[in-house]
Amino acid sequence: MRRLIPYPLMMASLLLMWLLLAGFTVGQFIVGIGVALLAGQGLAALHPASPRLRRWDLIPKLIGIVLYDIVLSNIEVVKIIVTGDRRGRRAGFVNIPLELRDPIGLAILSVIVTSTPGTAWMDYDSSRSTVLLHVLDLVDEEAWVDTIKDRYEFLLREIFE
Amino acid sequence: MSATILLWSVTIAQGALALAMCFALIRMMRGPRAQDRVLALDTLYLNSMLMLLSFGIRTGNDMYFEASLIISVLGFVSTGALAKFLMRGEVIE
Amino acid sequence: MSHAADLPVWVAVLVSAFLLLGAFLTLVGSIGFYRFKSFYERIHAPTLGTSWGTASIVISSMILFTVLQSRPVFHEILIGIFVTVTTPVTLMLLGRATLYRDRSEGNPGVPPMDAPLSGRRDTERR
Known part of the structure; x- marks a missing residue:
């Protein structure tokens, strides 16, 4: 079998x-x-790594959170584009250290981050396991780090590790 | 009644998508750098795929779905290849 | 529009609403793509079209064909899944290529390879 x-x-x-x-x-x-x-x-014949899912029950929760966040950030980015370049907004890079090591978990995290308008996954450094993100509206850097780490990475670690 | 509603909304939506394609095209011509043009090409692919889907809604024909699926595959492959070229082309120079 | 003649009005309204929402999100994304000043800002704009823009038009197409053919038609969801899975790949490849090009040319406003970790702002691009 x-x-x-x-x-x-x-x-x-x-x-x-x-x-x-x-x-x-x-x-x-x-x-x-x-x-x-x-x-x-x-x-x-190619021997790809098979994903090991530990917590099936958390997947619907993750999907729900991501869909909700995509709707919210769509509204945010539409506001930014329609109201034009306000003085208060600044875009910038954030370098976030990650605890997540599972390659499939990282791939899903990158899909989540890039699908959400306003954040873009730029580079992943596997030796330091840090990820470089570009954020369109970098008002509060700590808030973005907390969002990525507590909202997505925590759930992905529960599911995959 | 419903035909009129649908006709108007599809026409407006197609106008909006055509305008979106124009913006992507202007950015593609302006550049200023190669990566902007590649991203503009990717946006153009996406907009034309959505345009084909709206043509499917306009005509009620299922075949447009297949065309837009193929366009999205082509867009992915070509943008990926161009992005790879942007990286590798610089290494040789 | 002969196929739409005997469509219930609420279906037509629902299809139109989703279609217009998707088209306008895509349009706003393209306008932003045109207006933003730097490449790193521009890379955010098309994701409006690839996330809810595509999803909304796909939903509207699914509703219409389900009612027209009076059987569940879900194959448009493949486009949604495909776009969702492939957009991050292309954007990531483009972002990395741009970072590489900017770093090798020594352009300002790009974080170095060993950029400091979170908490501090690395660069301000504007």
């Missing part, structure tokens, strides 16, 4: 994508399973 289905999560999402594109019929389901099995064997 382990050899036939090396990456169950990836293969299930591949099957779902196949069904979404080709239509939910029995025939496409069988073809999709064949494609997923073949792709799984191909992926096994």
Whole structure:
């Protein structure tokens, strides 16, 4: 079983994508399973790291928090663009040390940070494990560090480590 | 009634998207540096993908979805390749 | 617009609302992209279009086709997922390329490789 289905999560999402594109019929389901099995064997030859999820139950909470923050920061950035360059705003870089080491957790953190308008993930230094962010509205630097560390990194560490 | 509502909103939305494409195009011509042009190209890809989706809503035709999926894939690959080139091209100089 | 003739009015209103919201978020993102002064500020503007701009237009398309074909149509969500997953990759690659170029040219306003850690402001870009 382990050899036939090396990456169950990836293969299930591949099957779902196949069904979404080709239509939910029995025939496409069988073809999709064949494609997923073949792709799984191909992926096994590459030996990617399989994610180890410790806390499934926290994933909906993370998604909810991220969607809420994306809506809020969309409104913030729209305000900044529409009202023009006010004097008070300054953009700048923040260098944040991270405790998160899991590569998939870091990838998800980068997706969260970049998807949220107003923050952009610039560079990750793996030897010092620090991340360089660019923030559009850097009013309170400590607040941004706290947001990244307490809101996202804490949850990601709970889920992955 | 609903056809009129939809027609007007799709027309306004397509006008807004076309205007967005114009802004991206002006930034692409102005630059000032290569990375600005690459980012403008990425924005242009995104806007044209959304434009195709709105054409799908306008005509009720499902085929536009596939075109916009392909455009988003192409945009990702080309922007990634150009960004890589910006890094590597400087190393050789 | 013959396909929309026998559409319920509330569906048309819902589809229009999401479509207009997405289109205007994308437009504001592009305007910001045009108006911001430095590249590092400009990199934030297109994320308006890639986050709620795309999501909103995708939702409106899903609602319309679900009602039109009177069966659940979800395949547009693939575009949303794809854009969400790929945008950070391209923006990160571009950001790193720009940092590299600025550092190798010695431009001001760019943090050095061993920039001090959080708490202090490294640079002020304006």
